[in-house]
Amino acid sequence: MLVKNKKLIFAGLFLIFFVFSFSFILPFFYKISPFSINLDKRLSKPCFKAPFGTDELGRDLLARISYGGRISLSLSFVVTFLSLFTGTLLGSLSGWIGGIFDEVVGRVVDFFLAFPGIILALGIALLLGGGFFNLILALTIANTIEVLRISRAQTLKIKNMEFIKASLLMGSSSYKIITHHFFPHILPITLSHSLLSIPSIILSEAGLSFIGAGITPPIPSLGNIIAEGRYHLFEAVHLTLIPGLFLFVSVLGFNLVGESLEA
Amino acid sequence: MIVDLVKKRIINSLFTVFAVSFTGILILSLLPGTPEEAKIGERAHPFQGESPSFISKYWNFLRNFPERALGNSLVSGRRVIDEVLDAFPYSFLLALFSVLLSLAISIPIGIFTALNKEKTVDTLILAISVFFNSLPVISLGPLLAVIFSVRLGILPVSGLDGFKSIILPSLTLSIPFSAYLIRIIRKSLLEELKKGYILSIRARGVRNIRIVIFHALRNSIFSIITVVNLRIGNLITGAILTESMFSFPGVGRLLVRSVAGRDYNLAFGIMILSSLIYVFLTLITDISYAILDPRIRYACKE
Numbered sequence: 001m002l003v004k005n006k007k008l009i010f011a012g013l014f015l016i017f018f019v020f021s022f023s024f025i026l027p028f029f030y031k032i033s034p035f036s037i038n039l040d041k042r043l044s045k046p047c048f049k050a051p052f053g054t055d056e057l058g059r060d061l062l063a064r065i066s067y068g069g070r071i072s073l074s075l076s077f078v079v080t081f082l083s084l085f086t087g088t089l090l091g092s093l094s095g096w097i098g099g100i101f102d103e104v105v106g107r108v109v110d111f112f113l114a115f116p117g118i119i120l121a122l123g124i125a126l127l128l129g130g131g132f133f134n135l136i137l138a139l140t141i142a143n144t145i146e147v148l149r150i151s152r153a154q155t156l157k158i159k160n161m162e163f164i165k166a167s168l169l170m171g172s173s174s175y176k177i178i179t180h181h182f183f184p185h186i187l188p189i190t191l192s193h194s195l196l197s198i199p200s201i202i203l204s205e206a207g208l209s210f211i212g213a214g215i216t217p218p219i220p221s222l223g224n225i226i227a228e229g230r231y232h233l234f235e236a237v238h239l240t241l242i243p244g245l246f247l248f249v250s251v252l253g254f255n256l257v258g259e260s261l262e263a
Numbered sequence: 264m265i266v267d268l269v270k271k272r273i274i275n276s277l278f279t280v281f282a283v284s285f286t287g288i289l290i291l292s293l294l295p296g297t298p299e300e301a302k303i304g305e306r307a308h309p310f311q312g313e314s315p316s317f318i319s320k321y322w323n324f325l326r327n328f329p330e331r332a333l334g335n336s337l338v339s340g341r342r343v344i345d346e347v348l349d350a351f352p353y354s355f356l357l358a359l360f361s362v363l364l365s366l367a368i369s370i371p372i373g374i375f376t377a378l379n380k381e382k383t384v385d386t387l388i389l390a391i392s393v394f395f396n397s398l399p400v401i402s403l404g405p406l407l408a409v410i411f412s413v414r415l416g417i418l419p420v421s422g423l424d425g426f427k428s429i430i431l432p433s434l435t436l437s438i439p440f441s442a443y444l445i446r447i448i449r450k451s452l453l454e455e456l457k458k459g460y461i462l463s464i465r466a467r468g469v470r471n472i473r474i475v476i477f478h479a480l481r482n483s484i485f486s487i488i489t490v491v492n493l494r495i496g497n498l499i500t501g502a503i504l505t506e507s508m509f510s511f512p513g514v515g516r517l518l519v520r521s522v523a524g525r526d527y528n529l530a531f532g533i534m535i536l537s538s539l540i541y542v543f544l545t546l547i548t549d550i551s552y553a554i555l556d557p558r559i560r561y562a563c564k565e
Contacts, residue, residue: 110275111282114538117500123534126522127290200497203399207504210401212523226401230408230508233420237409244402252397259393 005260012256019250023069034063034220043236053238055228064220065243069250071221075132076201079139084194086140087147091190092182094148095155096174105148112145118207125208130216139204143197147190154186192261199254206247222247269550276546280539287535288321291528336521336529343532347514354513358502360429361436369441373448374475380453388445395442400501404435404508421510432509436501440494447490451483485552492548499537 032050038058046053052061094105112120124138158164158181167177208214209223217224222243229239335342376385411431412420419428455461456479464474506515514533521529 107278107282110279111286114279114283114542115534116537116541117496117498118503119499119534119537122518122522123531126527126530199397204500206399206401207500210504211507211519223401226405230405233405233408234413237413240405241409244399244405247399248397248402251399252394255393255397 008256008260012253012258012260015249015253015256019069019246019253020073022246023066023073026066027063027070030063030066032060032063034059034067035218036060043232043239045236046238052242053236055225055236055239056232061225061239061242064225065222065246068220068222068225068243069246071132071215071219072202072205072247073250075136075139075205076198078136079143079201080194080198082136082140083143083147084190087144088151088183088186088190090144091148091151091153092155092178092186095152095159096178096182102152105152109145109149112141118204121204121208122211122213125213130212130214132215132219135205135208135214138208139201142204143194143201146197147193150193151186151190154189155182158182158185196258199251199258202247202250202254268553272546272549276542279542283535283538283542285321287531291531337526338521338524338529343529344536346517346529347533347536350512350514350517353511354502354506354515357429357432357436357506357511357513358498361433361440361502364433364437365441365444368437369444369448370480372441373445373452374472374480376445376449377452377456377475377479378471385449389449392442392445396439396446398439398442400435400439400504401508403438404431404505407431407434408509428509428511432505432511435505435508436498439501440498443494444487444491447487448480448483451486451490452479454486455479455483485555488548489552492545495541499541 036059038054041050041054041058042056044050044054044058050060050062052065054060055064090105094102115123121138121142124141125135128134128137164177164181167181172180205214205221206223206226209221210227212224212227214223215221217228225243226240226247229236229243232239336346339346372388376388379385408420408431411418418431420431421428452475456475461474461479464478465471502513503515503518505511506513507519510516514537518530518533520526521533
């Protein structure tokens with residue numbers, strides 16, 4: 001990966017740093033709980049005591065967005081890592097072993113690719129039920145497919161090259177060939193793909209939670225904060241606009257970094 | 264050979280259709296409650312009576328396709344297929360309108376940036392388009408609603424009020440999409456302008472704007488469509504979220520409602536139908552590429 005545009009990457013890294021410190025460092029200084037209900041202060045506008053205002057149950061919006069950001073970001077990173085790992089491994093295995101195993105994996109991939117957009121993750125989340133870990137599983141399955149395809153295509157490309165044959169003649173095991181010869185060729189590509197797909201994972205999580213199939217209230221996530229806030233569009237604009245802005249900034253940060261890299 | 268390629272694609276798609284419908288029916292038959300018993304009020308115990316075997320269920324699905332194949336909604340008691348057919352025209356209108364709007368925005372701007380390559384205007388438009396391309400649907404939707412409905416009061420926030428109510432949802436879909444399209448159009452135009460035939464046209468003294476519109480754009484259409492195809496999943500996700508945000512009565516809102524109400528029959532029915540249509544459409548586009556694009560056609564013949 002080469003850096004194409006230095007200004008863009010600094011802007012992106014700055015936004016990512018901002019989003020991270022907002023979600024992970026802020027709670028050490030801002031000690032108000034995102035769960036404590038205060039019905040006397042429903043839908044209050046941003047003020048000194050509650051910098052982002054409060055929601056329909058009087059919960060502090062700043063604390064809720066910080067908590068939601070923590071959930072979204074950590075979930076996206078876990079999903080990215082898991083799908084990178086399983087996708088790369090399964091793809092290279094499938095390409096290396098070939099035969100019936102490859103055929104079966106290809107069919108399974110075709111099957112999963114038949115569901116457009118968020119629908120696959122939505123179906124899995126609906127079957128498993130909501131919640132943090134089920135959402136991780138649903139999004140990981142949905143994101144592994146693309147990584148697996150890339151890894152398999154790369155494996156097929158280098159599988160018949162001379163250095164692999166030489167390595168086989170010298171008595172290398174399949175394990176050694178996959179870890180020592182395939183991974184160094186595949187990982188840069190699947191890694192950059194996974195990094196570029198972080199914003200879409202953040203968006204899928206927010207979308208699923210918005211629909212009501214992801215993180216379930218009372219646990220806040222960016223998606224369900226916006227979903228609850230949109231019923232108060234006329235009285236309390238801040239309930240949708242501030243979390244929307246936060247979501248936008250986090251996606252923009254990762255997109256700027258992705259934009260400035262040339263794989 | 265091109266015929267072999269098409270045959271292989273058709274067989275693959277048929278297999279996928281089979282796998283999707285098979286799994287769908289398997290899931291539906293594992294869920295408690297049969298569609299026939301599921302009318303509200305007279306809902307029988309899920310495991311009461313003799314339930315048909317899975318094989319006979321799948322046979323029923325095939326025999327009754329499409330009218331009664333997917334059973335009834337657990338909430339309204341109507342057939343899934345009827346519910347979807349009622350909502351489909353709205354989704355279709357929204358999709359058509361948003362795509363036309365995005366093209367109307369992005370083609371002129373894309374051509375403009377390609378003509379002014381690497382000037383300040385070009386860089387500025389590119390920067391703005393990165394910005395707009397990152398706008399999530401669920402951030403942009405409320406923002407537009409606040410501007411146009413709450414502050415200005417000219418467009419309805421939700422519901423169905425003639426032509427007016429399609430404007431906000433389609434703007435929500437088109438703004439990020441046209442930002443994306445501008446960059447694709449610019450990139451493929453610049454790629455095309457480097458080629459030899461453009462130089463020969465230019466040598467004949469044809470004006471630059473004419474070259475871009477009548478020659479470069481025409482030849483880069485296929486590469487643009489290929490890239491846009493990759494975004495279809497993204498657009499469908501966006502449509503689902505937008506429809507439910509603006510209470511636009513399309514298939515997306517129906518899906519979200521069925522998920523929220525845990526109406527599994529309707530939800531999985533919509534998912535099965537949409538994936539079948541999606542597989543069918545992908546197949547058609549793939550085949551039409553092979554037939555329409557002379558480059559692919561000749562590559563296959565060799």
